[in-house]
Amino acid sequence: MTHPPARPRLAALAVAAICAATLLSPAAQASSHREAPFITTQPKVDGTDFYMFRSYEANRATHVTLIANYLPLQDPYGGPNYFALDPNALYEIHVDNNGDAIEDITFQFRFKNNLADITLPVGGKNVSIPLIQAGVISAGNTATLNLKETFTVDVLTGDRRAGQRAAVTNAAGGGREFTKPVDFIGTKTFGSEANYDAYAAQYVYSVNVPGCGTPARMFVGQRKDPFVVALGRTFDLVNLNPLAPTGGIDDLADKNVTTLALEVPIACLTAGNEPVIGGWTTASLRQVQLLDGTPRSGYQTTEKTGGPWVQVSRLGMPLVNEVVIGLKDKDRFNGSKPKDDGQFADYVTNPTLPALLEVLFGSAGVKAPTNFPRNDLVTAFLTGVPGLNRPANVKASEMLRLNTTTAPKAKGAQNTLGVLGGDNAGFPNGRRPGDDVVDAALRVSMGVLCTLNTPAAFGCVPGDAPSGALPLTDGGTNISDALFNATFPYLLTPIPGAK
Numbered sequence: 001m002t003h004p005p006a007r008p009r010l011a012a013l014a015v016a017a018i019c020a021a022t023l024l025s026p027a028a029q030a031s032s033h034r035e036a037p038f039i040t041t042q043p044k045v046d047g048t049d050f051y052m053f054r055s056y057e058a059n060r061a062t063h064v065t066l067i068a069n070y071l072p073l074q075d076p077y078g079g080p081n082y083f084a085l086d087p088n089a090l091y092e093i094h095v096d097n098n099g100d101a102i103e104d105i106t107f108q109f110r111f112k113n114n115l116a117d118i119t120l121p122v123g124g125k126n127v128s129i130p131l132i133q134a135g136v137i138s139a140g141n142t143a144t145l146n147l148k149e150t151f152t153v154d155v156l157t158g159d160r161r162a163g164q165r166a167a168v169t170n171a172a173g174g175g176r177e178f179t180k181p182v183d184f185i186g187t188k189t190f191g192s193e194a195n196y197d198a199y200a201a202q203y204v205y206s207v208n209v210p211g212c213g214t215p216a217r218m219f220v221g222q223r224k225d226p227f228v229v230a231l232g233r234t235f236d237l238v239n240l241n242p243l244a245p246t247g248g249i250d251d252l253a254d255k256n257v258t259t260l261a262l263e264v265p266i267a268c269l270t271a272g273n274e275p276v277i278g279g280w281t282t283a284s285l286r287q288v289q290l291l292d293g294t295p296r297s298g299y300q301t302t303e304k305t306g307g308p309w310v311q312v313s314r315l316g317m318p319l320v321n322e323v324v325i326g327l328k329d330k331d332r333f334n335g336s337k338p339k340d341d342g343q344f345a346d347y348v349t350n351p352t353l354p355a356l357l358e359v360l361f362g363s364a365g366v367k368a369p370t371n372f373p374r375n376d377l378v379t380a381f382l383t384g385v386p387g388l389n390r391p392a393n394v395k396a397s398e399m400l401r402l403n404t405t406t407a408p409k410a411k412g413a414q415n416t417l418g419v420l421g422g423d424n425a426g427f428p429n430g431r432r433p434g435d436d437v438v439d440a441a442l443r444v445s446m447g448v449l450c451t452l453n454t455p456a457a458f459g460c461v462p463g464d465a466p467s468g469a470l471p472l473t474d475g476g477t478n479i480s481d482a483l484f485n486a487t488f489p490y491l492l493t494p495i496p497g498a499k
Contacts, residue, residue, distance in 0.1 A: 033072035036330035044086040045283035047315040048072040052279040053430040054408035068281035074256040077497040082183040096278040097271040099391030101339040106156040149180040166210035183222040186498035212268035223491035225255040240475030248477025261489035276391040278399040280316035284309040316399035338397035349373030367466035369447035375459030376449040402430035411486040433484035442472040
């Protein structure tokens with residue numbers, strides 16, 4: 001940027017890079033919806049968003065809520081098989097409670113499909129039905145459900161593979177197998193949206209977490225996708241006005257996701273005198289997958305798996321793999337661990353997104369910051385902010401970080417820009433469903449932290465960020481209170497397949 005003669009070449013390279021990312025990688029969709037080439041082939045293990053925040057439901061402020069959403073872009077009408085999770089996969093939520101970039105607590109979810117094989121008498125023969133339901137389903141009647149998903153959860157302390165393992169159990173009866181509600185097939189199947197709410201609510205469990213003296217809560221099931229973004233326009237060469245205050249399009253308004261939600265007492269997640277915890281979610285598949293559809297199996301396609309687990313999806317802070325990590329390293333990032341994030345340091349200290357935005361919107365006054373390395377981004381995304389959410393002994397690594405001593409704010413009192421809006425209980429101090437992380441991340445990437453003129457904290461001053469004070473948005477696509485609830489699991493009822 002400081003060498004004008006090279007600018008035409010820079011512009012050409014930047015536009016070429018955007019075109020390559022757009023045309024060669026349909027995987028590039030935010031927040032983490034189809035964000036890397038390989039994961040587009042495995043949607044059941046594609047993590048879309050991760051949330052971690054002090055619970056703001058009344059009388060629950062002593063708890064932290066962790067939400068991992070999977071299986072993106074679910075069309076509500078996506079039958080007849082809908083959106084079961086992968087029984088051959090391992091879904092995990094990790095917590096680092098000492099700042100060393102290594103998991104100290106891991107919650108592992110495994111799923112199982114149970115076929116009832118409901119039949120109907122037809123011409124003197126009992127014939128298996130082709131649907132996953134044979135009639136109306138309600139909170140008091142699930143006998144007509146032909147395919148039921150169940151799951152188990154283990155908690156590991158220490159290493160995610162070799163640590164001490166114990167089962168999460170139902171506080172009512174002590175069982176370790178839980179039921180996942182079927183997706184919202186439609187209002188004829190459930191009668192109404194209120195009836196589906198009542199049906200799904202029976203699967204909010206009070207659970208015992210080993211080593212934790214106070215029960216936690218858990219819910220796994222389909223929800224309305226809470227992420228808000230002008231998805232198509234963003235990846236069409238940012239085909240929107242980044243200075244538009246309102247009027248944007250939410251391309252996920254008609255999509256659902258599958259949610260893994262835990263609400264755990266703070267004391268069961270923190271360690272010693274360190275109040276800051278880090279969190280992220282991953283999904284893994286077995287190294288070997290063998291399909292059998294031969295005469296030996298009766299031409300029934302079955303899958304056999306074996307070998308060690310291979311991590312294929314990773315998500316902590318939003319938007320990292322989409323707009324920070326280079327296309328060639330997106331699959332590598334999804335398979336990596338926070339402790340090894342030094343290999344991706346250049347993508348943070350010398351980011352391409354601000355340069356691309358300057359190329360596209362320089363005529364509107366959008367200029368990239370000039371401070372390199374970008375220590376302000378290292379602080380925001382890799383270490384946490386001093387006095388806000390930085391652990392005392394932190395190793396730079398990508399994950400959500402939450403200071404559990406920051407009091408939560410109730411729905412209605414939250415600022416969607418989180419810390420940038422004066423609300424220290426929001427992003428990047430954790431992440432709530434109502435945090436507009438797209439707008440916040442855009443502004444941070446363009447240097448808003450430099451405008452605070454605190455070089456000791458962020459390593460830059462206002463002169464380093466000519467556009468740092470601009471109110472950048474994804475075309476004015478905004479989050480509102482109507483898009484999330486005030487009670488666990490906080491995300492809205494899924495959109496029905498038919499009304």
